[in-house]
Amino acid sequence: MKLNRRAFIKSAAAGSAIVAAGSIFPGISFAGWQQQEGASGQISWQKAPCRFCGTGCGVLVGVSGDRAVAVKGDPNCSVNKGLCCVKGFHSVQALYGKDRIKKAQVRRNGKMVEVPMTEALDLIAAKMKETIEKHGKDSVAMYGSGQWTIPDGYVASKLFKGCIGTNNVEANARLCMASAVTGFMTSFGIDEPMGCYEDIEHADVFVTWGNNMAEMHPVLFSRMLASRKRKKNVTIIDFATRTTRSSQAADKSILFKPSTDLAVANAICYEIIRNDWVNWDFVKKHTTFHKGKTNIGYGTEDHFSFTDVPEDISFEQYKTFLADYTPEKVEKISGVSAKDIKYMASLYGDPTKKVMSFWCMGMNQHVRGTWIQNLVYNIHLLTGKISTPGNSPFSLTGQPSACGTVREVGTLTHALPHGVVMNEHDREMAAKIWDVPVTNIDPKPTYHTVEMFRALDRGDIRFMWIQVTNPMVTMPNLNRYRNGALKDDRFIVVSDVYPTPTTAVADVILPATLWVEQEGMFGNSERRTQHFDRIVPGPGDTMSDTWQIIEVARRLGFQKQFPWGEDEYIGKIWEEYRRFHDSPKHNMASYEMLKERSGVQWPFVNGKETRWRFNTKHDPACKPGTDFDFYGKKDGKAWIWARPYEPAAESPDQEYNFWLNTGRVIEHWHTGSMTRRIPVLHNAMPESYVEINPEDAADLGVVNGEKVKIISRRGSVTMKASINGRGVPPRGMVFVPFFDESYLINEVTLDAFCPISKQPDYKKCAVRLEKV
Amino acid sequence: MALPAKGAPDIAQGFDSGGEKIFNRFNETPLAATTGTDGTRTLNTYYELRQYPGSPPRVPHDVPDSFSGDTLKCLSCHGRGGYDVTLDAYAPVTPHHEYENCFQCHVPRRTEKLFVETDWQSINPPLLGRSEMGGSPPPIPHTLQLREDCIACHTGNAAVAEIRVEHASRGNCRQCHVPMIATEPRKEFTRNK
CATH class of the missing domain: 2.40.40.20 (Barwin-like endoglucanases)
Structure with a gap:
């Protein structure tokens, strides 16, 4: 039947000028969703960062009654300016799966039984005490997440490192961001990108390194496409091991063989030097040259340990090192033609072009992950294309608070909210703010994530509390670690929102609030801290991960360190945490300001966000009278590293081809x-x-x-x-x-x-x- | 194909909720295309593809597995609209043709089954025809975010029958229709004393 509006109105008994769409076809309801009963039909909107990736899009959550019923992009958020992706637009539906965990459960005779929350929390505290008494403090561990809110990670670190005195705190961001961190630390001595998303509007060339942004960071990818459309002379190079949607949208797709990005990056530097595209003024003033150990292994054996030993080298030594990486030689290793290598080098080398490099898991989940970050920074440093609008090596994150919670709060075995456990001053600062004896904080890191799960398998760790993550899907070589978790005399606590393969190995499951059912903060890829309120109530007995930890901490006798009330704890925790970062290099916005704005970038100094770090025009932490100041390193320089190509840990052979x-x-x-x-x-x-x-x-x-x-x-x-x-x-x-x-x-x-x-x-x- | 940006040269872009788009679209669309009424879309089929008022609709037709980021393929039909023989239907026109990564927000349906049942609920769609006085032009009941181009959705064969306008020959929509978001609390004027 063809309908026009006149015929349609005639057919739909329209006695009143006000016709509800739902009543136009009596008896037929719209299939898209179930309609909320007794709702006013009106929505109030509240801001939050999206729950999913590390882009940190601002969303507005539409609330009707006590339910989240709609989403729109937050036009006030500079990250996404009102646009989301399909996950963000439907994010609120994640709250309403029918199998939501609403009650605490404990394992009794092999079966999970629902119990009151207090009983589960008592059991966790008792089990922790017992395990510490029997096996020592390093037999209990916390495995958290880049999806932890900042307060979640902060109280976990305070309880385990400050109060219990074990460095057994890790987070799944080890599987996701660790190489990005060590890349920043080795090249710049300070973590997180120097630039910001605004670079996208300034850049002329984008090179994505093993990074399918069209699917993984779609909102930023769209921003890139919009800039190309507007400016006409923008080039996007997809440099990857596989052809994807990002390749389809790019101007050029270049494929390399796995792990040979190391060789190609060196070849690009070789070409930049050969053609004298080096920005000598920048290189002489702001960089130094270094090398480290080679043939560094792959860590597949238990108790593997490695410490790099940096050595200073001269530019001439660096140039000699690069002689092995001529485009012609690298073509043979990488499968990338010498012509394409020279083309990429010419884009980076052209002084009239501003270049942005993007990467995420391709460069991070890499047995030479730290090296490849160093090598891409080398390209930007040799050409001086860094820390200025549009010139930006940019490490993207995969989780909403990998930066905010894991990297900034330091929920990794070696880290503290400021600095590292190995450093006496950092331990003193933490002990003072946490109100614990400095001797509580162990100066020796324990286990990184893979080794922590190996320790659980071996029996060195007997108790593990897992929050906001699903390691029984994500651990590599999973069979070993699942079998380890299931061994007798291992006690696993899992805080989550839905049943997963990880809750399947749990001895206690705690029902957690999800996203906007609790107050909290995330920190995104561009140093932006984003606050969200508790917008809707959580179902059943659900409790925020922060509060779960506080409850257990109090049961362990640490009331003094965890004194806050349930109506104020997020604000109080934020203001305590913020003391760790009280310097122009990392100052963070106040709780009140975070509540007001759709995200605030740190360093937040004198009421201003710092968009480009290390650039004196933009960054108040720089020494006056210079153009750039790479203050992360003691010598005030950015480090250029000679890092060779080394193959993957396991490459295809005759049998596994x-x-x-x-x-x-x-x-x-x-x-x-x-x-x-x-x-x-x-x-x-x-x-x-x-x-x-x-x-x-x-x-x-x-x-x-x-x-x-x-x-x-x-x-x-x-x-x-x-x-x-x-x-x-x-x-x-x-x-x-x-x-x-x-x-x-x-x-x-x-x-x-x-x-x-x-x-x-x-x-x-x-x-x-x-x-x- | 997407519409070229056509506004007066050297003016700022993107202000007034992308108001320029209405003029461009009006200019570019033949009168016959804006006045057609042969389409079959109704509000019912419109909301079937959505999860709440304003959510991005699913792709209701088959797209091959390999169909991916090539936006020309989406916009060849949904950029300007027109009749598609294989689907025997008029293609709805996107109100935000400037975004080219279509699958970022719009995904097809490859199964009817759910992973687990859901308790999802949302509010009723906004009311129609809320003229303030008999015969006065109804206000715009939805936000203009991503839906700034009135002519794309409210005119022509692919327009949803209930919301199709009968005076498509006029090209300055917001001369008479102003936003009054039906799903948000109404703000009444009160005088500061």
């Missing part, structure tokens, strides 16, 4: 425990798959949708083949998204890591394929 690469898709975020409960997202991407190159698929005799078994030395998984689907790997590589708990690809991956950052490499191991 394919690379396995893993990652994400736009619809799902991490292990899908939230996004799979959002109808639109699950409907669009119901299950994981293995991407195979069409020619490899033909050799295997596999057509689209047929099952393929992926086998490594550690495990296997059988799943459907995707040929010419979302992405296309080159010949000899397969790609699997890791969001689907029914296909645990991490049983196949390898627990090798970067020896400097201890971050595992999820992008490179060897597998073979069998048609099923």
Whole structure:
């Protein structure tokens, strides 16, 4: 039936000028959603950062009654200026899955039984005491998350490092951001990007290093596309190991063989020097040259340890080192043509072009993750394209508060809210602010994440509390760590919002509030701290992760350190935490200001955000009278590193002849425990798959949708083949998204890591394929 | 294809809720295309694709697996609209053609099943035809964010029947229609004393 409006109005008994859309077709309800009963039909909007990735989009959550019912992009937030992605637009639906954990559960005779919250908290405190008495303080551990709010991570660190006195605090950001941190620390001596998202509007060239931004950071990718459309002369280079949506949108796609980005980055520097595109004024004033150890290993064995020993070198020595990386030589290693290498070098080298490099997991989840960050910084330092609008090496984050909570609060074994446990002054500062004896804080780091789960398997750790993360999907070489967690005499506490493979190994499950059901702060990729209020109540007995820790801390006798009331604790914690960062290098905004604004960037000095650090025009921490001041390093310089190409820990061979690469898709975020409960997202991407190159698929005799078994030395998984689907790997590589708990690809991956950052490499191991 | 930006040269862009878009669209769209009434879309089918008033709609038709970031493919139909033979339908026109990463917000449906059941609820869609006086022009019931281009959605064959205007030959929509967001509390004028 063709309808026009006149015919339509005639057919719909329109007695009144006011016609509710829902009553236009009596008896038919709109299928898109269930309508809230008794609602006023009106929404009030409150600001929050998005719950998902590290971009930190501002969203406005629409509330009707006590429910979140809608989302729009926050036009006042400079990150996204009113735009979201499909996850953000549907984010509030993550609160309402029917299987939400609403009651505490404890394991009794192998079965989980619902108990009152107080009973579960008593049990946790008793178990912690008992374990510490029997096995020592380093037998209890906290494994947290880049999705922890800043107060969550802060109280965890205060309880474990300050009160109990163990450095057994780690977070899943070790799997996600550790190489970014060690990259910043080795090159600049201070963590987090010097630039900001505003660089996108200033840049002429974008190079994305192993980074499918169209799916993983879509809002920033759109910002890049919008800038290209407006300015006309913008170039986007997708430099990657696999062809993706980002390749389709780019001006040029350049594929390299896994791990050879190291060689290509060196070749780019070789070309920059050969063509004398070096910004000598900048290099002489602001950089020094260094080298470290080589053949540094892969960490696949227990108790692996590595400490780099930096040595000063001269520019001439650096130039000699680069002689091994001529474009012609590197073409043979990397599969990237010398012509393409020279082209990339010419874009970086052209003094009239402003260049932004973007990266995320491709460079972070890399057994030479720290090195590749150093090498990309080298390019920007040699050309002086750094810390100025549009010239910006930019490390993106994958979680909403990997920066805010893990990197800034320091919820890693070696770190403190300011500085590191090894440093006496940093320990003294922490002890003073925390009101604990300085002797409480152990000067020796214990376990990084992989080693922490190995310690759990070995029995060195007996008690682990896991909050806001799902390691029984995300740990590489998963079989070992799941078996370890299930061993007798291991006690696992999991705080979460939905049942997951991690709650399946728990002895106690605590029901947690999710996102805007609690007050908190996140910190995004561009040093922006974002506050959100408790906008809707959490269901059942749910409790914020911060408050769970406070309750247990009090049961352990630390009332003095955790004195706050339930109506004020977030503000009080923030103001206590902020004392750690009281300097022009890291000053943070007050609680009141955070509540008011859609995010505030640090360093926040004299009422002003610092958009470009190390640049005297923009950064009040710089020494006056100079143009740049890389104050993170004692010598005031940025460090250029000679770092060689070294191969992956496990490369394809005769028996295991394919690379396995893993990652994400736009619809799902991490292990899908939230996004799979959002109808639109699950409907669009119901299950994981293995991407195979069409020619490899033909050799295997596999057509689209047929099952393929992926086998490594550690495990296997059988799943459907995707040929010419979302992405296309080159010949000899397969790609699997890791969001689907029914296909645990991490049983196949390898627990090798970067020896400097201890971050595992999820992008490179060897597998073979069998048609099923 | 997306519309070219056409406003007077060298003026600022993006102010007045992207008001320029209305004039560009009006200029670019043949009268016949704005006045067509052959489409079959109704508010019912419109809301079936949404999760709450204002959410980005799903893609209701098949798209091949390999269909990915090539935005020309989406915008070739949804940039300016027109009749599509394979679907026997008029393509709805996007009100925000300047965004080209379409799959960032719009995804198809590959299964009807849910991972787990949901308790999701939202409010009723806004009321229609809320003229303040008999015959006065109704206010705009939704926010203009991402929906600034009135002509894209409210005119032509692909417009939803209930919200299609009958005076598409006029190109300055906000001369008569002003935003009064139906889903937000109404702000009454009170005098400061």
